[in-house]
Amino acid sequence: MAGGSGERFWPLSRRDRPKQLLRLTQPDATMLHEAVERIAPVIPAEHIYIVTGTHLVDPIREAQVGVPDANVIAEPHKRNTSGAMAYAVAHLLARYDAPPEGISMAVLTADHTIGEPEMFCATVESALRVAEAEPVLATIGMVPTRSETGYGYIQLAERAEPMPESSEGYPVLPVAAFHEKPNKETAESFVASGDFLWNGGMFFWRLSTFLDELDQARPQLAESTRALAEAMQAGDEAKVDVLFAALDDISIDYALMEHARRVVVARAEFPWDDIGAWPALDRALDHDDAGNVTMGDPVVVDTRNSIVYNAPGAEGMAVGVVGVDDLVVVVTEDAVLVLPKDRAQDVREVVKALKERGDGRM
Amino acid sequence: MAGGSGERFWPLSRRDRPKQLLRLTQPDATMLHEAVERIAPVIPAEHIYIVTGTHLVDPIREAQVGVPDANVIAEPHKRNTSGAMAYAVAHLLARYDAPPEGISMAVLTADHTIGEPEMFCATVESALRVAEAEPVLATIGMVPTRSETGYGYIQLAERAEPMPESSEGYPVLPVAAFHEKPNKETAESFVASGDFLWNGGMFFWRLSTFLDELDQARPQLAESTRALAEAMQAGDEAKVDVLFAALDDISIDYALMEHARRVVVARAEFPWDDIGAWPALDRALDHDDAGNVTMGDPVVVDTRNSIVYNAPGAEGMAVGVVGVDDLVVVVTEDAVLVLPKDRAQDVREVVKALKERGDGRM
Numbered sequence: 001m002a003g004g005s006g007e008r009f010w011p012l013s014r015r016d017r018p019k020q021l022l023r024l025t026q027p028d029a030t031m032l033h034e035a036v037e038r039i040a041p042v043i044p045a046e047h048i049y050i051v052t053g054t055h056l057v058d059p060i061r062e063a064q065v066g067v068p069d070a071n072v073i074a075e076p077h078k079r080n081t082s083g084a085m086a087y088a089v090a091h092l093l094a095r096y097d098a099p100p101e102g103i104s105m106a107v108l109t110a111d112h113t114i115g116e117p118e119m120f121c122a123t124v125e126s127a128l129r130v131a132e133a134e135p136v137l138a139t140i141g142m143v144p145t146r147s148e149t150g151y152g153y154i155q156l157a158e159r160a161e162p163m164p165e166s167s168e169g170y171p172v173l174p175v176a177a178f179h180e181k182p183n184k185e186t187a188e189s190f191v192a193s194g195d196f197l198w199n200g201g202m203f204f205w206r207l208s209t210f211l212d213e214l215d216q217a218r219p220q221l222a223e224s225t226r227a228l229a230e231a232m233q234a235g236d237e238a239k240v241d242v243l244f245a246a247l248d249d250i251s252i253d254y255a256l257m258e259h260a261r262r263v264v265v266a267r268a269e270f271p272w273d274d275i276g277a278w279p280a281l282d283r284a285l286d287h288d289d290a291g292n293v294t295m296g297d298p299v300v301v302d303t304r305n306s307i308v309y310n311a312p313g314a315e316g317m318a319v320g321v322v323g324v325d326d327l328v329v330v331v332t333e334d335a336v337l338v339l340p341k342d343r344a345q346d347v348r349e350v351v352k353a354l355k356e357r358g359d360g361r362m
Numbered sequence: 363m364a365g366g367s368g369e370r371f372w373p374l375s376r377r378d379r380p381k382q383l384l385r386l387t388q389p390d391a392t393m394l395h396e397a398v399e400r401i402a403p404v405i406p407a408e409h410i411y412i413v414t415g416t417h418l419v420d421p422i423r424e425a426q427v428g429v430p431d432a433n434v435i436a437e438p439h440k441r442n443t444s445g446a447m448a449y450a451v452a453h454l455l456a457r458y459d460a461p462p463e464g465i466s467m468a469v470l471t472a473d474h475t476i477g478e479p480e481m482f483c484a485t486v487e488s489a490l491r492v493a494e495a496e497p498v499l500a501t502i503g504m505v506p507t508r509s510e511t512g513y514g515y516i517q518l519a520e521r522a523e524p525m526p527e528s529s530e531g532y533p534v535l536p537v538a539a540f541h542e543k544p545n546k547e548t549a550e551s552f553v554a555s556g557d558f559l560w561n562g563g564m565f566f567w568r569l570s571t572f573l574d575e576l577d578q579a580r581p582q583l584a585e586s587t588r589a590l591a592e593a594m595q596a597g598d599e600a601k602v603d604v605l606f607a608a609l610d611d612i613s614i615d616y617a618l619m620e621h622a623r624r625v626v627v628a629r630a631e632f633p634w635d636d637i638g639a640w641p642a643l644d645r646a647l648d649h650d651d652a653g654n655v656t657m658g659d660p661v662v663v664d665t666r667n668s669i670v671y672n673a674p675g676a677e678g679m680a681v682g683v684v685g686v687d688d689l690v691v692v693v694t695e696d697a698v699l700v701l702p703k704d705r706a707q708d709v710r711e712v713v714k715a716l717k718e719r720g721d722g723r724m
Contacts, residue, residue, distance in 0.1 A: 010682070011680065299712045299715040301711045302708070318373065318696060318697040318716060318721060319698045320372070320700070320709070320712030320715075320716075321700045321701065322702075322708045322711060323702050324700060327686075327700070334678055334680060335679060335681070335682070336698050337683075338682070338684070338686060338691050339682075339684035340684075343685035346663065346664070347682070349663045349684055350663065353663070353682075354661060354682075359680060361680040
């Protein structure tokens with residue numbers, strides 16, 4: 001999945017250059033390229049599909065992230081993660097000459113940082129092995145390291161025993177429930193209990209399991225998915241468009257995972273971060289002695305716990321920051337953002353204002 | 363006088379573009395151009411001389427500030443305000459075919475904002491009239507509006523009666539003493555007393571008075587000034603260089619005004635500001651309802667009492683500032699500065715760091 005709009009990393013991200021196309025934490029590879037390379041030992045590039053928006057197909061192909069151009073596929077409209085998955089499932093049904101039982105699918109994200117790639121691949125293999133052996137929807141849950149209110153949580157079943165197919169890899173456990181983003185108090189109780197994992201938005205299933213569970217949870221979406229596959233196979237793009245446009249704009253968690261009968265989760269031990277906004281660089285990059293994270297070569301004087309990001313490619317801009325705390329300063333070739341870390345989400349206000357002005361730099 | 367180094371307005375100001383060459387408060391005229399136009403009703407352009415550093419002669423000529431190119435004259439070295447005045451006096455002695463008694467001189471600044479130009483010109487005329495009639499060194503003193511510690515102060519003589527020559531214009535009063543920049547407590551007592559004016563660095567004298575007083579206060583500088591005039595008249599640039607290089611690097615206040623026998627001051631009623639650093643724009647430009655001063659068209663959200671300066675010519679930069687108070691954000695085509703208003707002087711730390719790096723953007 002690589003459809004994000006990337007407002008939260010403005011001004012580095014733009015409408016045509018969302019987070020997954022940024023070299024945010026590494027100067028030499030986009031996050032999407034990193035994601036492709038990370039999973040390559042498990043899934044060869046010719047079987048990796050990138051599902052994105054129409055306006056991002058060319059930028060992604062041009063970014064040469066390591067998959068064949070034909071595997072960059074565009075949803076004709078934005079219909080949230082349930083739409084992206086229905087589109088991908090339909091595409092696989094149409095393309096592969098195999099019954100749904102014979103095709104298994106891993107849904108991965110393109111805009112998270114993941115450490116220890118070997119451990120990541122082993123975790124994916126454990127989840128896939130279970131999903132191929134049993135009619136379950138599998139996911140990966142991250143052990144929470146803080147009472148984060150920005151993520152959904154996965155609650156483990158009581159007295160959960162690992163699925164037998166995962167005995168050799170990382171434990172895959174039955175899930176009791178999915179919980180949407182909690183408030184602070186609830187998040188704290190989740191983390192304290194030890195029975196909750198972060199929902200990282202990665203999923204594993206045979207297409208038949210996906211469709212069977214969707215038949216129960218949201219029959220109309222299951223029907224639309226099958227109809228989309230038929231229209232794709234027939235090459236009827238107009239019909240694909242109409243069918244897809246009619247889908248509800250809801251998440252896969254809400255459409256399927258919260259209602260599915262058999263959900264399992266692989267407990268992740270690898271470092272993971274969704275890099276949701278600028279302050280996340282605190283966790284992804286090194287600090288100086290004063291707690292500052294810098295990119296490029298800014299002059300930073302008497303400043304603490306701040307992020308001063310002189311973007312790669314914007315070396316022509318000299319940046320000087322003096323005497324501030326907990327501030328985010330981002331400088332690109334054509335834009336500057338200044339806000340406190342705890343207001344990082346409000347970068348959207350800037351993007352919104354530029355959009356209203358008809359300013360293209362958003 | 364237009365020699366300033368302009369570090370305090372980095373990144374708008376640079377070594378070759380100090381404050382007096384900035385369009386800081388008006389988009390269409392440099393401060394130096396404004397200064398020339400302001401005094402034009404009193405002193406025609408062919409009698410206005412701009413004393414500056416060698417590296418600024420071309421930039422000033424190119425800026426077309428309204429004086430003949432030949433009147434932009436360069437001190438071969440930096441020797442503070444006493445050097446600038448000795449150089450200017452020598453230049454006038456060499457250029458004009460008149461005795462020192464026959465030449466009067468007004469020393470004006472190029473990097474202050476001055477409102478009510480007619481009142482300013484009338485004040486200058488009052489000071490000049492007294493200085494032409496009497497052997498006094500005249501200056502202009504601004505009525506203080508705050509207990510500023512960044513300016514020198516001029517103390518009026520007790521029971522001071524205006525000089526008779528100023529009966530028709532603004533009152534010109536005898537001075538008791540010059541005081542260097544005071545601490546806060548002293549500044550407060552100065553302002554409370556009503557007997558102190560700000561020293562704005564403007565001076566008026568006949569050249570003969572200047573030389574006579576200098577003979578008493580600092581005879582070596584008087585001698586050097588006469589020798590400089592002779593060397594200039596002889597076209598002996600090497601000698602000018604040697605003589606000038608030997609001058610002390612001290613202010614005219616310290617070299618002359620504090621020791622002179624007869625000093626008078628015209629009390630200024632016009633609005634004046636030395637625009638010493640970025641926060642001074644608070645006093646020079648209009649505010650929005652939240653107390654912000656903006657230049658250009660930045661997006662400013664939920665921000666108070668801040669200066670967000672998207673420099674003329676840097677319209678290519680989109681600027682977004684969210685959720686900050688009392689901050690200065692300056693964006694030019696090739697640089698960005700972020701610091702709290704109360705740290706504005708520390709922009710020098712940034713300039714210093716760039717200089718040490720050999721970075722030309724300073």
